[in-house]
Amino acid sequence: MKLLIARVSLILSLLLPAYFMVAALGVKFGLWPWQFGLMTLIVQFGLPLIGITLLLGLVALVWTLVRKPRTGWAMALVGLLIPVLALGYLASVRAKSADIPPIHDISTDIVDAPVFSAKVMAARQAMSANPVNPMTAPMGSLDAYKAPDFSKIAALTLGQVGHKAYPAVRTLTVAADPARTAAAAQAEAAAQGWTGVTTDPATGVVEATAETFWFGFKDDVVVRVRPGAAGGSIVDVRSTSRVGLSDIGANAARIQKFLTGLKTRLAAA
Structure with missing residues (x-):
């Protein structure tokens, strides 16, 4: 009996990652809406699972260690470790989201944003995406943030909240001329794996869409290149999620990674 419980524990634990992958990839491939995949399958059903x-893994491990002959404990241990690791990962995501504001629109320039x-x-x-505010x-004037839960940031502007949370996300000044910088920005956007990359040479604006791997969440990105001092360029980037209230820092990380890549690309040219 105890070996059966150990085997069942192991099988269920091995199926656990598959369940979460199916929930996420189902959203990516359009099998169900993101609200169902994330909020229902993962949050509502996944956490209890x-x-x-x-x-079950804990019971199996204790039983196999206490009852002689002590066999099956390795299966039970693996069956216990997988959900423990899953809980650890979810706890880390929760802790990360608690330390950052629940916003999904980040810009380097918050006065004259791209x-x-x-x-x-x-x-x-067309897809009823988040409004671009x-x-x-x-923040208190935006429909999504009028609840009392957001009272601490209500008096701040959207840009101020983003700049306070991500001090490294700032306008980039480079020595390269605007034409060269815009071309490098287009190449870097493609290198980042963004899709639908377009460039308007007249305005120095590059646009693209970034997509997350698991859920296929789409975030729109606009890069603006303007003339700077002494023939150089001023680069600003804005990244905005189409769905969800909080991006858990994804847009800020994307902007930082892009600007770092752009600087490297211009230095190597």
């Missing part, structure tokens, strides 16, 4: 698997083209805005509107708008 981890708990049940964890409890703007998306009519084409991108139409694509966002002015970076100068007070």
Whole structure:
């Protein structure tokens, strides 16, 4: 009997990662909406499933160690470790999200932020995506942040919240001329794996869409290159998620990675 429980514990634990992968990839490939994949399959059902698997693994491990002959404990141990690791990962994500503001729109320039083209805005509107709000708008004036839970940031503007949370996300000044910088920005956007990369040479604007691997969440990115001092360029980037309230820092990380890659690319040219 104890070997059976150990085997069942191991099998369920091995199926646990597969369950979460299916939940996420189902969103990516359009099998179900992201709300169902994330909120229902993962949050509502996934967390209890981890708990049940964890409890079963613990019972199996104790039983196999206490009852002689002490066989099957290795299976039970693996059956316990997998849900423990899953809980550890979810706890780390929760801790990370608690330390950053629940925003999904980040820009290097919060006074005169880059703007998306009519084409991108139409694509966002077609899928009822998050609104693209002015970076100068007070958080308390935005529909998504009018609840009492957001009272601490209500008086700050969207841009101020982003800059306070991500001090490294700032305007980049480079020595390269605007034409060269825009070309490098287009190449770097493609190198980052972004899709639909387009460039408007007249305005120095590069636009693209970044997509997450598991859920296929799409974030729109706009890069603006302007003339700087002594023939150089000023580069600003804005990255905005189409769905979800909090991006858990994804947009800020994307901007930083892009700007680092752009600097490296210009230095190597």
